[in-house]
Amino acid sequence: MxxxxxxxxxxxxxxxxxxxxxxxxxxxxxxxxxxxxxxxxxxxxxxxxxxxxxxxxxxxxxxxxxxxxxxxxxxxxVAMTDMPQMVALLNGFGGAASTLVAGAEVIGRISTDQPPTGVVPIAVVLSVLIGGITLTGSLVAFAKLQELMTGSPIQYPGQQFINAAIALGTLALCVLLVMSPLDVGLLAAVAGAALLLGVLLVIPIGGADMPVVIALLNSYSGLAACATGFVLDNSALVISGSLVGASGLILTKIMCDAMNRSLGNVLFGAFGAQTEQAVVGGEDQGTATAYTPLDAAVIFSNAQSVVVVPGYGMAVAQAQHAVRELTDSLAESGIEVNFAIHPVAGRMPGHMNVLLAEADVPYDRLIEMDEINPQFPETDVVLVLGANDVVNPAAREDESSPIYGMPVLEVDKATHVFVIKRSMNPGFAGIQNPLFFKDNTMMIFGDAKKVVIELNDAIKNY
Amino acid sequence: MLEAPAIAALTILVLALFVGVEVISKVPPLLHTPLMSGSNAISGITIVGAILAAGTEHAALAKWLGFAAIVFAMINVVGGFLVTNRMLAMFKPKDRKAD
Structure with missing residues (x-):
């Protein structure tokens, strides 16, 4: 051919x-x-x-x-609950491939003594740099999501300063490599620096910010492929790489908007590290009232409309199938059941949708935030299942809250709110949630899956 | 300052970015996870470069790097498309009741 x-x-x-x-x-x-x-x-x-x-x-x-x-x-x-880790790992492999191809190109040119010209040296550097950062950044994200390491931000004194110094050093190495593109030592140095940067950039980012990190690494894997396309002068790589790059960037922006934070704040803000400070702020908010699944069954059985708000806790407890059975029982009694999906619920874009789809929940029951928020005042019962920050009314009411301004699901406007939670500990971001202390909020403490099954049994026997 | 092939590639890059933004903006949040895994499989297009690196006659080290790149890119392609397929098969409308 x-x-x-x-x-x-x-x-x-x-x-x-x-x-x-x-x-x-x-x-x-x-x-x-x-x-x-x-x-x-x-x-x-x-x-x-x-x-x-x-x-x-x-x-x-x-x-x-x-x-x-x-x-x-x-x-x-791979289990559907492990999909964030899987996507993280695949992003990393994409980055690895781009770095390796650029490296192979340079070594091939050294053996035939054909120095690259034009934009190729710059493209080589970008492939190795972006690909390397994508690889180790994704591996750290994978380790955090798989709980091989702590999901909390890892910080040390002078972190930003050290990272900035390493970034500047890497930039200098990159410039040197552009000027002498056939220097294997420099190539290895840039690759090593990129791998180090990938680790350093992702360890200070907390688990709740993972949707942004995964979307961004997704974009990087595309941009690395795009740079490799310039190295090889291959339009297939340039087109496909930029499609993926654009896709990841759009998702990153959607995730940042859904948290009302800039990308810089997500990457360098170490959100969730200032736990103590934030909890001190929420002094005496009243008392949260604990209920049993039996109490809840009475209210559920008399409801006309129920909205379930899933969060990362549902994924951790693997409660999606139990929830589906609960909503089936409710639907059989003629109760309208919908699910409210916050864009950053879970650990990656679309995480909750995939889990509920796996449990056979029809997708037209999964309602986006903007669409369902006006419906809460007419909703009889809201069931918050392992979600916390995405239903926090402090985001609307408390200007001193770290998440003030973040768009949230306005569940407190419903007649009754049930929150299933392990304990009163604040959520991942370490922010106290006034929802738990509202008059219309009832707490049910326990494992999400266990509570949902008990609730379902109680409703069936009611 | 830039030679013709580089300008052509840059043109393609910019136009593809615009196409990407237009197309991806229409993907509903419902499908954001399959979008990520699916687009990830597409970024496995690096396989093209990897095949050229491993298959052409040149330095042994370059060929081995190419081989490693093929393995990584192929995991990306096969794993990405299959897992996306698995996820998309689960999204069902309400009129189709399984039982």
Whole structure:
């Protein structure tokens, strides 16, 4: 196949990627969209194998087989509750691939003594830098989500200063590498610095801010691929990389807006570290009243409309199936049940939707924040399940609160609010929640899944 | 200052960014997780560069780096598309009752 035909194949692949992403605009067409993107990828891979320069098929096929088997097993085995970790890991692998390809290009050029010209040296540096940061940043995010390390921000004295110094040093190394692009030592130094930066940038970020980090790393994995496209002068990589880069950036912006915080504040603010300070602020707020599932069953049974607000606690307790059974019982008694989904509920964009879809909750019951907020005053019962900051009325009422201004689900406007929670400990961000002390709020303490099952039994026997 | 291929690539980059923003803005929050895993699989397009690095006749080290890149990119591609497919299969409208 001639190079022209291969380029045309890449164009077809790019078109399929765009159409595939466009079909994600509706859950009805989304599966077809995913298949279109996959076919695009297959076309791109087959076309590349037909390049005249590709002679060593043994190595290529071996790599494809090894990677495919690992990917297949991982995709089959991963539990839906572990999806944030899976996405984090895949982002990291994308970054690793870009770094390795740029490195291979440089070493190949050294052996044939062909120094890169034009924008290529800059593109090499960007590939190695962004790819390296994406790799280790994603691995740290993975470790935090998998609870291999603490989810709280890790801080030490002079952290910002040290990070800034390392960033400046890395920048200097990058400039040097652009000027002498065939220096292997410098290449290794830039790669090492990028790997170090990835770790240092993600460890001070708390678990509740993970949706932003994952979206941002998603964007980086695309931008790294894009930079690699400039290294190889390959339009397929440039187009696909920028599509993914744009996607990740949009998600990052949506997540930041949903927390009313700037990206800089999320990345460098170490939110959730000033726990003590924040709790001291919430002195005597009254008393929270504890109820049993039996008490709750009476109120649920007399309700006309119920809204469930899931949060990360539901994922931790694996309570999504129990919730589905509860809402089925309610629906059988003619009670209208909906779910209110906050954009940053959980640990990644769309986390709650995936879990509830797994539990067979129809997607038209999953209502976005802006749509459901006006409905709370007419709602009889709200069930807050493992959510905390996203229902905190302090975000609307208390100007001294660290989350003041964040758009929240206005559950306190409903007639009754039940909050299922392990204990009175403040949420991940370490901010006290006045919702728990309101007159219409009733607390049920215990494991989310256990409480929901007890509640369901009590409602059935009512 | 920039030669023609670089300008062409830059043009493609900017136009693709605009297309990306237009297309992605229409994805509902409901599907944000499949969007991330699916777009991640697309970023596995680096496989193209990896194949060229591992398959062409040049320095052994470059070929091994290319091999490692193929493995990583392929995990991205296969894992990403399959896991997205698994997720999307779960999203059902209300009229379709499983039992």
């Amino acid at each position: 001639t190079t022209t035909l291969i380029q045309l194949a890449y164009l077809i692949a790019a078109v399929l990627f765009i159409l595939g992403l466009r079909n994600l605009s509706s859950p009805k067409t989304a599966s077809l969209g995913n298949v279109m993107s996959a076919v695009g990828m297959l076309i791109a891979i087959v076309a590349t194998l037909l390049y005249q320069e590709v002679v060593d098929y043994g190595m290529v096929i071996a790599g494809i087989l090894v990677g495919s088997v690992i990917g297949l097993v991982a995709a089959r085995r």
